[in-house]
Amino acid sequence: MSAGPGAGRGPDPEVGAGADPPEGSSPVRGRADLASARRVVVKVGSSSLTSAAGGLDEDRLGALVTALQAVRGRGGQVVLVSSGAIAAGLAPLGLVRRPRDLATQQAAASVGQGLLVAAYARALAPVGAAVGQVLLTADDVVRRGHYRNAQRTLERLLHLQVLPVVNENDTVATDEIRFGDNDRLAALVAHLVRADALVLLSDVDALHDGPPSRPGSRRVPLVASPADLAAVEVGGAGAAGVGTGGMATKLDAAALATSSGIPALLTSAALAAAGLAGQDVGTWFAATGRRRPTRLLWLAHAARTRGTLVLDDGAVRAVRERGASLLPAGVRATTGGFAAGDPVDLVDGTGHVLARGLVGFDAEEVPAMLGRSTAELARSLGPGHDRVLVHRDDLVLVPR
Template structure:
């Protein structure tokens, strides 16, 4: 168990009472389980929902916030309240926690990605438990009331964690909602998979949370592809239940991990960042990238999509489909101008410009894998 890193994501439904307010007893129970896990020699990071739930009553609302402004205002009140509750709960066990607020865009930019990594690493080195939440009070389209499933998967990949635990109000994944279908069967273990989601997985949601089981499965798949083992289940009745879960003795659902990528840079390119554009290359360039480990040159590019800058991620497809992702060294406007050109022609036009569109050190091949679903068509073309 020593030196393992475990990310624990706790959903809103596991933190609140029937009225939707934070439940101090539930929060204390989670803090005790997290402390047991940490004191067993594990580096523990908590990704917690509940900021909006902690604030909307004080905002004077009697119902779940509907508008973006209501959600953001509720989060602005609730974030401080939530972390204070955690500080008090952990203090009873002699532990210190620190609040870390992130947005989805923090994972899109390499420098901010590394800044988040260094902050979390230092906290863990100093024996402090990071409590991470999405920065809902400033987030735009990425705000999801009570749902931090994808954020937890991204943090797990960022830290190259060993485990990601999802604490929910349902003890694992079922073939249907067990409340409506008593004959539903629990799915004990899920192997890594690509392509479409298994059709039999239920997508029901709690009244207060927004994640749903399908959301957790999407996040679990993202973590699995980063080489992280995943567990989905309810909080156990004993303080040592998290420790039991990472030892394979949990009663919920496990997802196996794929082989881990060799570096954080590869993980960032492949799974954490969202492509800002897409390229189509000819057959020769496709073979050079995938089979011979070569860089992509402008002469092999036949189509440029999106409005990306040099240094941003682009997805690359060949005649037979998606090949992988890489860091572009050309902006989209420049590449549209010089695609198909030889390096000699480009050097005459722009002296000292890098000759590679994507250098082989900044490339990750999917090699037949289904690419991670981190973008919408609008995102890739903006």
Template sequence: MAAERTQRPAEAKRVVVKVGTSSLTSGDGMPDRQRLQQITEQLLSLHRSGVEIVIVSSGAIAAGMSALGLERRPSDMPTLQAAAAVGQRRLMDLWAELLESEGPPVAQVLLTQHDIVQRSHYVNARNTLERLLELGAIPIVNENDTVAVEEIRYGDNDRIAALVANIVRADLLVLLSDVEGVFTSHPSTPGASLLTTVEEITPDLLRSAARGRSALGSGGMASKLEAVRIASLSGVAVVIAFGDRPGALIDVWQGRDVGTYFPASRPRKAARKLWIAWAPAARGRIVVDEGARRAVSHGNKSLLAAGVRAVEGSFKAGDAVEVVGPEGELVAKGLVAFDSDLLAEIIGTKGGREVIHRDQLVVL
């Protein structure tokens, strides 16, 4: 029998399960009914035990590729989005068939980064997901790949799973993968061993995880570790486990020593601030003086034009930018209120003009 963890996630009452492309498709890219059935049987068992379940499902693009006769993952955005449009319905049909035959209704929820960054969209997404769970349904979340751009290129839903875990205030996030968990080096390397518990994601761990991605999905271990960091900021524990392992979800929920376990390390932060920190690519940098650095990093203040010393890069109002101190050290990231040209004209000016409001700013 597998050993039990010191910090058991077995008390989890609300669990987000991310199922990656490699865990639900066969070699030809089509959804694999048998693999999906063994996952849904476990999900239904947890649901009958009183656990609220949210599924984050990849695989739409892979399913669409097979239906459209595409042998390789497309590199151009229109074809990727077309494949997603074809594959999403096929994927949802199978989820619904397997879950609703014995259990609760399922709901399709399509999100983009924009839905989390924009406050009104975030509130609507949170309210919808909460109400679905109250009604006993199982939400199945995917990125809205037919309109997404940056998301479709990166992450295989790992990051969105972490953000969903924050939105619904989950107790546990399970990332089902095509590997047993996180290893000390590449799993094919002689002597590589599984890390059963990771307290901190170190630079060395990130470097060892930066290896290739699968042919059908877009994620890899590096994107999963980034998702872990997001979830950790959200106060959510995470387990990365092998999706094909029989009973993996049940064992994880019961606190058995399966996969790699990452204890939650911090109080929850707002999902919207997490998107600011992790999702939008920084379009430029704002260099600030020492007084502004202290005000932002320790005083929970907005960044004012008076404290700006230089503007680097070209960006528009609403873009994400990095805030750096006098020595070039990264201080924060936020959504800027001015485009780069206008900001360059007002740097150092008095009058309290807010370059980045504190609600749009995340100290790093």
């Protein structure tokens, strides 16, 4: 029998422990506060680091490092989430554009990742600063057995005044590499390290109300709520052929961060220094919610679920209205090949997803438990089965 995430424990130790900014930090309420923010996560896209001929542009990368070093020089801390490994590997492999097949993408990432980190190390060498490479997937940021280790590693690097350069682990990723979503990874890292702000750098200077190349298109200086995006036209990835995110993933990342208490700035890499100095550049996304555990944030916005639990009406009310844990007695059916600790969808009788959570048992154990009380399960299946299927600390409601 598998011990799930809610087994034999009280309140989740992450709740509360990860809810507040680092001690001594100043709240970032507006863009001007970036000039004194204690800890900032900066994400830069591939198109901002590469030249028109392909490969890394050392001048662009050096300008970015100068902007980051200005923050570090005033006593601030920076975690850099950097795309560019695949782009850096194209020229050495004789490729002119980002390959479409996964195997060649991973080969390019394998060649390019070392070049990318070496370029950052060269740029920081004159000031005697060290660079630390941190390769992550989404699971490393949020899964119970992984995220604490990632958090400890990043905290230690910052304590040692090393610049962490974080990238998705493209050489082994599967779904993640197809989407190339380092924007989302950066938002999750911002929560992981309890950053004061997230800065998303790309090849456009700000969010505009239409395509930036269209005459009359205007910069959107402030997004105070999702309603401010209602009339905005969002385009796809840039024309350089080396990036994959586009504006849509940047807006998703900004929403992911701001809905849980971390404001975000979206601007171009060329304006990074001005943005980090608190100047009126780019688009500022105001924080709209309160900080919550990274795991729950991931469940709400980024989880790829491994199965489904179909709830009866009573369980739907208990989960949605009372914030209760999900008991086996309230589940009608299950689908999927999940293992204990995997994310699953909780759906009502019509198939509508009302919540996501980390399930406490393997898929093959669950059918024998459905519709039965915990007391009955303990009598018939033995001690250890008298537990919840999804603990309330490992469950998040999905907006209707």
